[in-house]
Amino acid sequence: MNESAATQSIGREKGITRTSIIGIAANIFLVIFKAIVGLLSGSISIVLDAVNNLTDAISSVITIVGVKLAHRAPDEKHPFGHGRVEYFSAIIIAFIVFGAGVMSLVESIKKIIHPEVAEFTVVFLIIIGMAILVKIFLGIFVQKQGKKYYSDALIGSGKDALFDAILSGATLVGAIITFLFHISIDGYIGVVISAFIIKAGVEMLISPINQVVGFRPDGELTKQIKADVAAIPGVLGAYDLILHDYGPDAAIGSVHIEIPDTMTARELHVLTMQIQNTIYAKHHIFLTVGVYAADTSDYASNKQAHLKEDMMKHDGVKGCHGIYIDDEQKFLSFDILIDFKIKDKNAFMEELKKDVLEDFPGYQININFDVDYTD
Secondary structure, eight states, X not given: OOHHHHHHHHHHHHHHHHHHHXXXXXXXXXXXXXXXXXXHHTOHHHHHHHHHHHHHHHHHHHHHHHHHHHTSOOOSSOTTOSTTHHHHHHHHHHHHHHHHHHHHHHHHHHHHHSOOOOOOOHHHHHHHHHHHHHHHHHHHHHHHHHHHTTOHHHHHHHHHHHHHHHHHHHHHHHHHHHHHHOOOOHHHXXXXXXXXXXHHHHHHHHHHHHHHHOOOOOHHHHHHHHHHHHTSTTOOEEEEEEEEESSTTOEEEEEEEEEETTOOXXXXXXXXXXXXXXXXXXXXXXXXXXXXXXXXXXXXXXXXXXXXXXXXXXXXXXXXXXXEEETTTTEEEEEEEEOTTOOOHHHHHHHHHHHHHHHSTTOEEEEEEEEOOOO
C-alpha cells in the first residue's frame, strides 16, 4: 500500500470511529429517556423502542471494534489484510437487530394477551417526539458517512436509525390515542415495530453475506476498468476481468489484454506496468495482467473476424477472444465467454466444435470456456 492509500485508510478508520461514537452517545441518550417514559407510563412499545436504541448503541461499538481489526496490517497468516472483518461485524450487527426484533415480538404478543392501558402525560409525548427528530437526523448523518467511507456497518446502522424514527412515530401515534381515548393498542403497535425490526435485520444481512460469499461486482465499475485498460495505447482489447474483494477499500484482480504479436517483451513489460499503475491510481485496485497475442496479418484478421461472427450466433455465447490459428500445425484455440444459463457444457462444447470444423476441417480445436465473473 503506498503512502496515499495508507493515509486514506487511516482517514477512513477515524471517520467511521468518529461517526460510531456520535451514534453511541445519541442512542444512550435516547435509551435513558425512552426507558424512563416507558417504565413510568407502563408502555411496552416505548420500552421496546428503548431496547431497540440500546441494540443500536451496541451495534456502534461492534462497528468500532470491527473497523479497528479490519485496518490491521497484513501479516504472514493474512497476506491480504483483515478488511473482511468489517463484513463480519456487519453480520453480527444484523443478527443483534434480528434478535431484538424477535424478543420485541414475543413481549408484544404477551401485551396483547394481557392488555394494560398505559398512562401518558403531555411531557411524555413531547419527549417521544423529540426522540423521533434525533433519530431522523442521526439516521441521515450515519448513512451519509457510511456511503462516504464505504462502510456496510455504518450504512446498515443509518438505515436502522431511520427505521427506528418511523417506528417511534407509530409509538407516538399509539401514545396519543391512549392519552386521548384511554384505549390500549400498545401491544399491536409493538407487533408492528417488531416486524419492521426483524425485516431490517434480515435486509442488513444480505449485503455483508454477499461480500463474504463473493458476488458479481458493480457493472459500471467493471465496464469502466475494461474501458480504461483498452484505452491504453498498444492494447487491442481487455477481457476476463476478475476482482476479489478483501475489504471496503482493498481489492485485487486480474485481466487479460490482447496485444499485437509484433510487440517485444520489453514493450510488453512497460505496457503491463502502465496498466497496473493507471488502474491502481484511478480505482485503487491492483491488477495482474495476462496476455493474448493477436496475429495482425490481414489473412488472420479475416479468419478471426469470421470465427467470432459464427460463435456469437450461438445462444449463450457472450464473447469470443484469444483466438490463435496455426495453419501449419492445423491447430485452432480460442476462449468463449458463456452465460450461466448453459448447464450442459459438454454438449454445448460439441455443438461449437461441430460449427468450427465446417470452416476449419481437419483442425485440432481447443475451446476454453470463460466464466462471466463481471458484466
